[in-house]
Amino acid sequence: MARASGEAVLTRAVRILAVFEPDRAEAGVAEIARLTGLHIATTSRLVAQLVELGLLSRLPSGRVGVGMRLWELGQRASPTLSLREAAMPFLEDLHAAIGHHVQLGVLDGTEVIFLERLSAPGSVVNFTRIAGRLPLHASSSGLVLLAHGSHDLQERVLASPLERLTPATVTDPRELRSLLARVRRDGVVITEGHIHPEATGAATPVRDRHGTVVAALGAVLPNDGRAGGVVAALRAAAHGIARAHTARTSDSH
Amino acid sequence: MARASGEAVLTRAVRILAVFEPDRAEAGVAEIARLTGLHIATTSRLVAQLVELGLLSRLPSGRVGVGMRLWELGQRASPTLSLREAAMPFLEDLHAAIGHHVQLGVLDGTEVIFLERLSAPGSVVNFTRIAGRLPLHASSSGLVLLAHGSHDLQERVLASPLERLTPATVTDPRELRSLLARVRRDGVVITEGHIHPEATGAATPVRDRHGTVVAALGAVLPNDGRAGGVVAALRAAAHGIARAHTARTSDSH
Structure with missing residues (x-):
């Protein structure tokens, strides 16, 4: 299977980040996969990486929401x-x-x-x-x-x-x-x-x-x-x- | 040469985004490469992709700054x-x-x-x-x-x-x-x-x-x-x- 190129990875990551809206402040991996059309395994891996980077945060429920780091990066400059x-x-x-x-x-x-x-x-x-x-x-x-x-x-x-x-x-x-x-x-x-x-x-x-x-x-x-x-x-x-x-x-x- | 994995791409992209601060609202590609320690070619390619996604924006001077989309993604949720x-x-x-x-x-x-x-x-x-x-x-x-x-x-x-x-x-x-x-x-x-x-x-x-x-x-x-x-x-x-x-x-x- 071909490996996703850098561009595809970033595009997919942004599609995942865009899932979160004022009316959808948190979501589970299956929901994110459904909303983005990405494969569940791809979604799960990218979500884990985004959590690791602080762009998403894992809630106690296991669902994820926007991370403080994403807010900070966008806000400060x-x-x-x-x-x-x-x-x-x-x-x-x-x-x-x-x-x-x-x-x-x-x-x-x-x-x-x-x-x-x-x-x-x-x-x-x-x-x-x-x-x-x-x-x-x-x-x-x-x-x-x-x-x-x-x-x-x-x-x-x-x-x-x-x-x-x-x-x-x-x-x-x-x-x-x-x-x-x-x-x-x-x-x-x-x-x-x-x-x-x-x-x-x-x-x-x-x-x-x-x-x-x-x-x-x-x-x-x-x-x-x-x-x-x-x-x-x-x-x-x-x-x-x-x-x-x-x-x-x-x-x- | 091994292709960068998805994780490396995201990590590098975040390093690039983190270059922009209140006191550094814009930067050129060479400056970004120096500050992140990334190769200039890698930097140039990733910056272009981040601009394409709206996370960075290209200024009339050719330098780049934070894009409205990054602010929006972090802000709205x-x-x-x-x-x-x-x-x-x-x-x-x-x-x-x-x-x-x-x-x-x-x-x-x-x-x-x-x-x-x-x-x-x-x-x-x-x-x-x-x-x-x-x-x-x-x-x-x-x-x-x-x-x-x-x-x-x-x-x-x-x-x-x-x-x-x-x-x-x-x-x-x-x-x-x-x-x-x-x-x-x-x-x-x-x-x-x-x-x-x-x-x-x-x-x-x-x-x-x-x-x-x-x-x-x-x-x-x-x-x-x-x-x-x-x-x-x-x-x-x-x-x-x-x-x-x-x-x-x-x-x-």
Whole structure:
């Protein structure tokens, strides 16, 4: 039998690591084999190696979960760590001021991925979580990032099937194109019920020192027509984040 | 030449990922080869595969840094995500109340690793950062975790060389043993200048629903003899975190 090449080993290891999600924090070897489509013996051997390296950890039950080492490797030199750290005080202030979910998202592929989220018990329903993803066309943060994304990215998203999450989700490419133009013009977007009928998203761009949009600052509010009231606070916080992030990145260069 | 086994490939890949630190957010292939001791050709091939998988990302300069996918894999199912999420509102309140660094640390091996840290510009010097580590015997959070750690862990640390970071660091095993007993008795520890001459640490345990200590909640303050004033706030926040964490973990079981 041919031995797996280095590339195959890494690819398989990442497939195993990807099994673990917020809703599946632990799994047994047989479950991992089923979810990855890998042979049970291969799975068992790779899981043992990943546990040995600390990327997975073996629980008392014999099942495995994500290891502290994996979290640490990804966290400590994350490309977005300095952005997140610069943003944190502003997210706290904004969260204290509006009392609903606030979040910071960046572009990854054709999705927005959320670096940080502050929420309060009793806040309106929210589908985002830290390291969670949403499609660009549906979420307010995603629309900000798409509106300021490259031409290629926009054409790719506009040409792809646009999933309808609620009746309010914009799924018509022509409508989406004009929405993106409005987002660029207004510097803010408010999406009422595009992701969930009871929630309104509001988001605004965060720029780096060259003026490039590097993140979206967003809030998730009840769908009661009053989202306009948070726009000024969102804009002010986005400016503050940009200023703090510029100060940090100038320091280190 | 023998082909590298799967285990060797994974071990080498982790050595490469470990090159990236807060102070080394990017590196070139030659630098990575030097730091890992791997052959340049091996390094180049593995880096290319890690970039392909998104665990590393290629920068415009040709150098590489940590990829978003690595952050995401470690973050979204982190064993400590629910603890961190439960703690966040209390960290914010504490931070607002005392105006200095506050942080949440957990035990990993013979070190404390910090899951979260909130700091303010102008706060006293602090050596911790998110995903940063400190030795158990020197830091206030570490002393809390060590005091409530297993007998084996305590004996292992007491038998190992205890690094002196400042003249105030406790490096005598007998003195450390009695300090640990005091930490258990008092439920709090204040370390004046143990890590840095100008900073005082204060930390208290955070317990899970079984009463087991799962984290240390700490603050870093100026070394001006007034740390006692934050103890009640620390204790209250630690209780709040325990309550919120218990509510979460009961929900999901």
